[in-house]
Amino acid sequence: DVKVTQSSRYLVKRTGEKVFLECVQDMDHENMFWYRQDPGLGLRLIYFSYDVKMKEKGDIPEGYSVSREKKERFSLILESASTNQTSMYLCASSLPQRRYNSPLHFGNGTRLTVT
Amino acid sequence: DQQVKQNSPSLSVQEGRISILNCDYTNSMFDYFLWYKKYPAEGPTFLISISSIKDKNEDGRFTVFLNKSAKHLSLHIVPSQPGDSAVYFCAGPVFQGAQKLVFGQGTRLTINP
Numbered sequence: 001d002v003k004v005t006q007s008s009r010y011l012v013k014r015t016g017e018k019v020f021l022e023c024v025q026d027m028d029h030e031n032m033f034w035y036r037q038d039p040g041l042g043l044r045l046i047y048f049s050y051d052v053k054m055k056e057k058g059d060i061p062e063g064y065s066v067s068r069e070k071k072e073r074f075s076l077i078l079e080s081a082s083t084n085q086t087s088m089y090l091c092a093s094s095l096p097q098r099r100y101n102s103p104l105h106f107g108n109g110t111r112l113t114v115t
Numbered sequence: 116d117q118q119v120k121q122n123s124p125s126l127s128v129q130e131g132r133i134s135i136l137n138c139d140y141t142n143s144m145f146d147y148f149l150w151y152k153k154y155p156a157e158g159p160t161f162l163i164s165i166s167s168i169k170d171k172n173e174d175g176r177f178t179v180f181l182n183k184s185a186k187h188l189s190l191h192i193v194p195s196q197p198g199d200s201a202v203y204f205c206a207g208p209v210f211q212g213a214q215k216l217v218f219g220q221g222t223r224l225t226i227n228p
Contacts, residue, residue: 048214
């Protein structure tokens with residue numbers, strides 16, 4: 001079974017702090033993703049990585065950066081946390097989407113509150 | 116780019132009856148769609164998919180129907196069980212061949228005993 005592990009389930013940070021969210025997958029997947037989930041908005045893609053050191057912006061990259069130094073690890077960085085970044089953050093991994101049966105496997109999420 | 120919309124934020128169904136969740140999409144060029152299920156405090160889990168060459172895919176109690184002319188897909192759950200209470204998301208590639216998925220807003224399904 002694929003396991004995607006997010007380092008924290010709950011985080012509370014202050015406005016202006018630099019925040020690191022860590023994600024590790026154990027299935028040697030090429031693709032890794034960071035989404036945020038907000039009520040009524042579904043899951044929105046922040047950043048995507050298709051290989052080590054490779055990244056692509058998603059729909060809402062402003063205020064975020066990412067790091068992928070190793071294949072199994074994908075970090076999301078909030079450079080200066082703001083209250084509108086309070087959300088549920090979901091990391092996912094997948095094989096390359098060459099076939100429809102390559103679904104995303106998600107971690108359990110990190111609930112971040114910025115005060 | 117593809118957009119997917121789930122216009123019903125919530126749905127309530129009696130145990131044992133059929134649950135039907137709906138999703139509309141904008142771009143007729145696509146490879147497949149997927150449905151995910153999410154319980155509170157957990158990440159979404161993959162439920163079922165359908166490729167563009169099919170109009171139906173079935174897996175146990177779950178069936179997804181694809182109506183390409185209407186750009187519409189639906190997930191049928193028969194019979195509905197209390198454990199099916201969750202948020203359901205439809206998703207598809209941002210464009211044909213894309214690695215990234217776009218998700219709908221989600222529908223919260225509640226199964227009443």
